[in-house]
Amino acid sequence: MPGLWGREREQRLLHDLVDAAARGRGAAAMVEGEPGIGKTRLLDDAATYARRAECQVRGAATDPMLGGRPFALLRDALDIRPASADAPADGVGTEAAAVAALLSPSHPGHPDLEFAVVDRVVDLVERVAAERPLVLACDDLQWADQSSLRVLYRIAQVAASTPVLLLLSRRPAPTPPGLAHLQRLLETTGSLRLTLGPLSPPQARAMAADRLGAPLDERLAGLVARANGNPLLIEELVDLVRGSSPGNGTGAAPDALPPSVADPLLARVSWVDEGALEVLRVATVLGTPFRLADLALVTGQDVPALLDLLREPVSLGVLSARGDGYTFRHDLVREAVYRAMSEPVRAAWHTHAGRVLGEAGRDPLTVAAHFDRGASAGDPEAPRWLARAAEATRVQAPAIAAELLDRAVVLTATTSPDRTRLRLAQLEARVDAGPLPEAVTLGEQLLSVHLPGVAVPVRRALAEARMAQGRFAEAAAQLASVLAGVASDPDPAPPAHLRAWHAYLRAWSEPDAVDALVRTTCADADRTGDPDTVVYARLADAIRLLFGGHFAAAADRAEEAAAVLRHRFDAGEAVRLVPPVICHFAARRFDDVRHLLNHPLWADRARQQSQRHAMLASMHYLSGEWDDALATADTLATLAAEQDRERDRRVVPWVRILVALGRGRLEQVDTELAFTEPIAEFQCLRAALLYARGRADEARTIVAAIRDAVLAPPEHRLTIRPLWPVYLPLCLAVHERDTAEDVAAVVGEIAQRADTPSTTAEGLHARGLVDDDPEALLAAVAAYRDTPLAVERAACREAAGATLARRGHRDDAGAQLVAAVESYEQMGAARHAARAEAALRDLGIQRGRRGPRRRPATGWDSLTPTELSVAALIAEGLIYREIAERLFISRRTVETHVAHIFAKLGVKSRSELAAHARARTR
Secondary structure (H helix, E strand, O other): OOOOOOOHHHHHHHHHHHHHHHOOOOEEEEEEOOOOOOHHHHHHHHHHHHHHOOOEEEEEEOOHHHOOOOOHHHHHHOOOOHHHHHOOOOHHHHHHHHHHHHHOOOOOOOOOHHHHHHHHHHHHHHHHHHHOOEEEEEEOHHHOOHHHHHHHHHHHHHHHHOOEEEEEEEOOOOOOHHHHHHHHHHHHOOOEEEEOOOOOHHHHHHHHHHHHOOOOOHHHHHHHHOOOOOHHHHHHHHHHHOOOOOOOOOOOOOOOOOOOOOHHHHHOOOOOOHHHHHHHHHHHHHOOOEEHHHHHHHHOOOHHHHHHHHHHHHHOOOEEEEOOEEEEOOHHHHHHHHHHOOHHHHHHHHHHHHHHHHHOOOOHHHHHHHHHHHOOOOOOHHHHHHHHHHHHHOOOOHHHHHHHHHHHHHHOOOOOOHHHHHHHHHHHHHHHHOOHHHHHHHHHHHHHOOOOOOHHHHHHHHHHHHHHHOOHHHHHHHHHHHHHHHHHOOOOOOHHHHHHHHHHHHHHHOHHHOHHHHHHHHHHHHHHOOHHHHHHHHHHHHHHHHHOOOHHHHHHHHHHHHHHHHHOOOOOOHHHHHHHHHHHHHOOOHHHHHHHHOOHHHOOOOOOHHHHHHHHHHHHHHOOOHHHHHHHHHHHHHHHHHHOOHHHHOHHHHHHHHHHHHHOOHHHHHHHHOOOOOOHHHHHHHHHHHHHOOOHHHHHHHHHHOHHHHHOOOOHHHHHHHHHHHHHHHHHHOOOHHHHHHHHHHHHHHHHHHOOHHHHHHHHHHHHHHHOOHHHHHHHHHHHOOOOOHHHHHHHHHHHHHHHHHOOOHHHHHHHHHHHHHHHHHHOOHHHHHHHHHHHHHOOOOOOOOOOOOOOOOOHHHOOHHHHHHHHHHHOOOOHHHHHHHHOOOHHHHHHHHHHHHHHHOOOOHHHHHHHHHHHHO
16 A cells, blocks of 8 residues: 555564454554654554454544534544434444434533443444454544544453454644543553654655656755655655646646745645635635535635635545545645644634634634634634533533633633633533542632632532542531521522532531431421421431441431432433442441442442442442452442542452452562551551461550540441451450440441341351350351341351351351351352361361362353353343343443453453353353
């Protein structure tokens, strides 16, 4: 292919990736280099090769004029348009219709809609690739919109397990945040990265001679040398020197290369008469491709006249027809013509284009883009259009809306009455888009300037941001100021709603001081019946009860709020389902937790996904489903990092360490602990590791050091629950008996307050351990039967067996120890099982090998039950979202399971996995 001189290695590498994709093995590759260096032609060559390999090829290029249009790149590449909603009801048509519906201006929207669209576009890509391997080629990512970059990031995450090959290209600059994020992912996953440098002098001369069709004379060789190895410039120079532009056949050869590298590109249009050249200049302002109707509006010429003027640029190869408009043969040609105009002239044309297109009713984003490029500070029109564009994109892409409003504020005169309104809109968009620390900083800046009418809405936005960060005391303080000034707000929220919200925030930060406030808000809710007031009043009461240790009552109260949310989930937010989930989890009502976590309200809300997976990972661990706990923790690690959720991220090492301790993988415990914070929870696990290694004195030092943190009220009622099953036995083992007594007393107090089967069992368990009381431990075992707490039940059986053995009750002791061993083996807790087996041997009881054998590391027998289910559903042809819905897990967790399956089986593609799975069932 012309233009691939000196790119044989890169061409071969991309062809190898295409061959792998044709066999079902996806990947990603990024081609980088300066303009004209050959990136596009390399991607085009790979796309041509992919078509010959019977792959589907979808592709699109970005344009600087479309950088603010949400999902612009993927809309083109996947042909996602409003008409997609009328597509046939096949798999691809259904997925495309779902995406089109989410992108529709009529969609009601919610703060996480952008993340929902990202996931549905990934579903669409997966569905398309399920029909035939897909090559998705995206050019010039330096101009891509942030929403499309998020989609590419998600596709790249699953490319290795999906028959999708991402072929991407970019210039060295600019590098927007989303592109930098994608680049880091590609580097960490070992994706192919090709950096195209200039052709060597011999390659450049050979390419020029090939295009010329004759050996180079000395003069032309000298000109080619000054093209610095850029293939596109070499082509343009040869065409100039031989005096034949494509489609023309006339021209004059220059004696020397002009000093500007743009001049060879401008020479292509030098044969165009001035009238056509002026139209071309306007066309560069409109971007590429451009609509003929828009060009007519901006130039003021009718369409027939324009068609006559454009005939010559088309014949010269400068333009080519596309749909209802034209596109420039190459972006560099457009850029050269565009940059040849002075900056004031470009700005004037953009401003004129924005005004004319706005009057013609073109979409606000297009109009705003022109005003943005043409406006100067104080221009009254540009901020107005930027604000309209932000409003049009806020639902689908709040980050883009925030950027538009940032620019609008910069362009607005400090004395303009619109500036305050724009800054408030800017703050609200930042709260929606994140990152939240930036939103908080902006809100505090607005408060510091004491603008009239600003304090109340700013404080409300700050309260939202602080609540989303989990900083409830600061959120409550902001809302208290709102309540104090709500009378001066021209459009206040219902005071009952504000009081209920304030009570909810204070319940988190001051649970022991809100009784009267909560009673008042509950009375308001009963009187008004306002849904928002009811929800926050019930949640405030639930959180107060939760911190008071009344877990059953808290769960019941929270369920009342959840019932309202479920009834009107389209209008609510998943963040308000988090407290009911927490309350049900505290009551160990895991079925209710799963019911809430699987509610459609969560499906399209990305910001709560790390919280969701943190809860699921903990539930899986406590239920003895350790393989699923680890898979969910792996998913959580990715989500928490993406969403900057430090509190959720702590669950990852907590689960991994507990499982590794149970399975005797002490080196892994060491590794995990090296990256944890020195807080009580992880210090406790460090002490457990030291004790496991026979370093009891060091373990005792840590146990004593964290005593006050473990028992600190009132939070101890929540924090001690996951901790005490490790901490209390450690206290007894290292002879910290007084601390063990105090821990057992707190667990007993929780049992009295909470009134749940799980806390009753835990209270008996803790007391039985401290008193070495077999009756209490056996009563705890019986109570655990009504709970999902498999790990604690197994530990209680082991303790009961040991206590009975010390009292000489051999048979009863053996029965409990055997049951403990079997439970440990079910969850793969080899170290715990070995300890209980040793106690059986001390009793002279040989149990034999009746439980499941230790799972091998590789092969089909190494797969967990969930992994086997995932493999079977892949064999049925289901996409990840469908598998997630079938198994009641998240799509992200399905992706984690598939990655684990690939590693264990050594397969390279989903088609290979499906073939193996089908063969096993024959």
